[in-house]
Amino acid sequence: MSLLKEKLASQIPALRERVHDLVGNYGKQTVSDINVEQLLGGLRGVKAVVCDTSEVVLDKGLIIRGYPIAQLVDKLPEEVFWLLLTGELPDSREIEDLQSELKKRSKVPQYLWTTLKTCLIKDEPHPMTVLISALAILERESKFYFHYSRGMKKEEYWEYALEDVLDIIAVLPSLAAGIYRLRYDKGHLINSGHDLDWAGNLAHMMGIEGDEETFAKLMRLYMVLHSDHEGGNVSARACNVIGSTLSDPYYAVLGGLASLAGPLHGLANVEGVKFVLDVLRTFKGVPSEKELRKHVTDTIAAGKLIPGYGHPVLRVTDPRFTAFYEYGKKVMPDDKMFKVVEMLYKIVPPILTELGRIKNPWPNIDASSGALLYYYGIVELEYYTLLFGMSRTLGILSQLVLDRAMGFPITRPKSVTTDWLFEAVKKSPEAVTN
Ligand code: MLT
Numbered sequence: 439m440s441l442l443k444e445k446l447a448s449q450i451p452a453l454r455e456r457v458h459d460l461v462g463n464y465g466k467q468t469v470s471d472i473n474v475e476q477l478l479g480g481l482r483g484v485k486a487v488v489c490d491t492s493e494v495v496l497d498k499g500l501i502i503r504g505y506p507i508a509q510l511v512d513k514l515p516e517e518v519f520w521l522l523l524t525g526e527l528p529d530s531r532e533i534e535d536l537q538s539e540l541k542k543r544s545k546v547p548q549y550l551w552t553t554l555k556t557c558l559i560k561d562e563p564h565p566m567t568v569l570i571s572a573l574a575i576l577e578r579e580s581k582f583y584f585h586y587s588r589g590m591k592k593e594e595y596w597e598y599a600l601e602d603v604l605d606i607i608a609v610l611p612s613l614a615a616g617i618y619r620l621r622y623d624k625g626h627l628i629n630s631g632h633d634l635d636w637a638g639n640l641a642h643m644m645g646i647e648g649d650e651e652t653f654a655k656l657m658r659l660y661m662v663l664h665s666d667h668e669g670g671n672v673s674a675r676a677c678n679v680i681g682s683t684l685s686d687p688y689y690a691v692l693g694g695l696a697s698l699a700g701p702l703h704g705l706a707n708v709e710g711v712k713f714v715l716d717v718l719r720t721f722k723g724v725p726s727e728k729e730l731r732k733h734v735t736d737t738i739a740a741g742k743l744i745p746g747y748g749h750p751v752l753r754v755t756d757p758r759f760t761a762f763y764e765y766g767k768k769v770m771p772d773d774k775m776f777k778v779v780e781m782l783y784k785i786v787p788p789i790l791t792e793l794g795r796i797k798n799p800w801p802n803i804d805a806s807s808g809a810l811l812y813y814y815g816i817v818e819l820e821y822y823t824l825l826f827g828m829s830r831t832l833g834i835l836s837q838l839v840l841d842r843a844m845g846f847p848i849t850r851p852k853s854v855t856t857d858w859l860f861e862a863v864k865k866s867p868e869a870v871t872n
Pocket of ligand 1: 666667670671672703749750751802
């Protein structure tokens, strides 16, 4: 048994006991209300999901198992995965064991490459479509499905969910790098490096020309920063809801990834970098602060958003933005795109604050991440979402294993009609004004 599985096996009885205690002793206690605006507005602020892997605190940002994300920027994504699942950082023996477990499972079957090459790559689909299709094809390997269909016990669900999750995470570096090289005609596939870590291997197999060492560092940071963002964001919800039907982790992660292909979620990093490129094009280089201020004001006056600014939960600068920003200052301070990112950070928040139209004028991760990828020559913007997706599998699949461990049932809230809503608010008008 892997050390990760051993660790989880030792923790799970206590987790189940907590759920039992909460439901048994406090089951009927109300912990969150909902008003009409929230019901019709994406459930903003409603505490309707339980997720132990991480939380997003509105004035602090992402906290993974008690560690503010800023304290995890030098960790490997594998270490963060262990932390997400177990609540503890691994020691050196544990991380080596996890890395060797991932290596054992990392081979992408030849039938998948053959299918991808013949069916998908030729038609130049979106890289997210390729990744999602690849995982759908790999679903036939699901150990969860295999054992479920042969009558596994409820207590064993988490074990086979974990097996699938490790298998999925293990193939992602080869798959993501292979999709990059095949989809964008970068030449032959590059074999994985035996001594490399998960993200280091991704960097190696992408075959980026230039400073390989700092690119590998960026990939590690990228995978850590995007790994999780509590349980309420759309990819986490999608994966959680699908997983709650006992669809296996392959199906569940596909749902999460599909949601990341949306411009309001994972695709937002592309919008961020497009805005920066547009600035450089408009001004034929880096504009002056005065010019950029006018450009931003004109954009807002035209009814458009400044991509990467604002967030549904956060009310401060996203610490994930700060981590990328610090990286950029160290590695590429004179890069034109980074300079625009830097100037926007100075200019946009005061303008948005003055307008008073949004609750959070501060940048989120999407305002800085794309410029760093572009610096390394990844000019295929649609690929950025795939990298986000690869990273986010760490969080949403950790959540899925814990959901199965805690025995959470199928998600099935009650829906109401708008007629019902009108009746309800007429019956208690004070509830509307509160
Ligand atoms: C995320 O990382 O998932 C995004 O910031 C969106 C969110 O948290 O709602």
